[in-house]
Amino acid sequence: MELHWEDIAGHEAQKMQLRTMLREHRLPHAVLLTGPDGVGKKKLGHVLAAALLCEAEDGPCGHCASCRAMASGTHPDYLEVLPERTGKSAAVIRIDAIRSMQVEASRYPVLSKQRVVLIDDADCMNEAAENSLLKTLEEPEGAVTFLLVTGARSSLLDTILSRCMPLSFGTVPEDAIVRALAQRGIAAEEAHELASLSDGSIGRAIALHEHEGLSRRDDALDFLAKLPQMDMTSVWKRSQEMGELDRETLSEWFLYLNMMLRDMLVLYEDGGSSLIYHKDVRARLLALLPSFPEPVIFSLLALVRETQHRLQSNVNLRLLMEGFHIRMRDVVQIRN
Known part of the structure; x- marks a missing residue:
């Protein structure tokens, strides 16, 4: 090359x-x-x-x-x-x-x-x-x-x-990401969608294209939707499943969760905002807002970022996921 x-x-x-x-x-x-x-x-x-x-x-x-x-x-x-x-x-x-x-x-x-x-x-x-x-x-x-x-x-x-x-280095502008994806032979429509979801990262846009990263995005969104009614049996089951994933996959999943919580905060300010990352699931994010008051979202973001940081160390992933799910569930269910 x-x-x-x-x-x-x-x-x-x-x-x-x-x-x-x-x-x-x-x-x-x-x-x-x-x-x-x-x-x-x-x-x-x-x-x-x-x-x-x-x-x-x-x-x-x-x-x-x-x-x-x-x-x-x-x-x-x-x-x-x-x-x-x-x-x-x-x-x-x-x-x-x-x-x-x-x-x-x-x-x-x-x-x-x-x-x-x-x-x-x-x-x-x-x-x-x-x-x-x-x-x-x-x-x-x-x-x-x-x-x-x-x-x-x-x-x-x-x-x-x-x-x-x-x-x-800062993030890369969307138009530059689109051009970089086009050089890889990615169709214009898909390139624009990938660029909007990449958070200014060409590497993330390419990973989305090559590894079907949207499935992890959709799983993170499903997790948020189920969180207000999640029972402890579901917590243990999900923690075990996620604890078996590698750190790279978990890091990507947490990145999407972070981005969607950020999108929900933006939607609180302007429900029709074009500034959100995940424009294709705006309706689903809007439907979640009644169960996620702004103070709850800020608390969840703090937990997500703490867990992202701990993922960089040699922690036991199963125990980390158990603690994360329990604390996320408690924040949502206790404050609602």
Whole structure:
């Protein structure tokens, strides 16, 4: 896959800043790419890495030996560190992965004038890994640039943050998402629907298309509809079922639940609002409002966000889901 700046949807200011710094040789040895999931941070990191390794002055050119190696995924001077998951535990970047990277990064480059290391989901480093990386960022050996990608900047050590140039990314405009989906051969009508449900995330729009993510959206909506009458037998049954899902699937489900609760708050202000994410189920959301007063929705949102945060740790998923369902049920049924 070829890598070009033009392939990145949106983020024009960030692309311009990086290209200017590259031309003027002002890019620091460590850059932190931070922002919401699925907006193109890692993809831009790939393009930036290709530009740093490219033989041309204003790369990536797409034609030199370095660019061809990057496109084929075989560049000897490009290293990528990813979180690893054991069983159903949360994905973690451990110190062994950082130490292995440090050995490779300290070697003399083979094809380019330097090496580039991209650490994806850098917030997944455990404490030992972070401390080990910190030493390398303070005193890097040889010509190497570090690109850290994260959707949770606050989870990183302040000392690591202080040694990286931050580059923040916002959500991608709907029209840019539609164009990106169209380039993948997705029909215009579906592309517009996916973009409206993506919350500004190209990655989420693609996941919806490829993995039938709307089924999880619809399940979250059914859950809200049943919540006012849910008994404890249903709580235990649903908690067991959800506790058997993987963290990625649960995270997506909670994202949809969060978005629909947000839509309900918007509908309280304007029942015909076009600002909601899930326009296709507006009628169902409106029908739920009598059972969900605004204070209840705010309490539910707080529980959802707390659970989303806890999903990032190595908690027992069955117990987490039991506590979540019981507390959600109590908020709705006690306050009504």
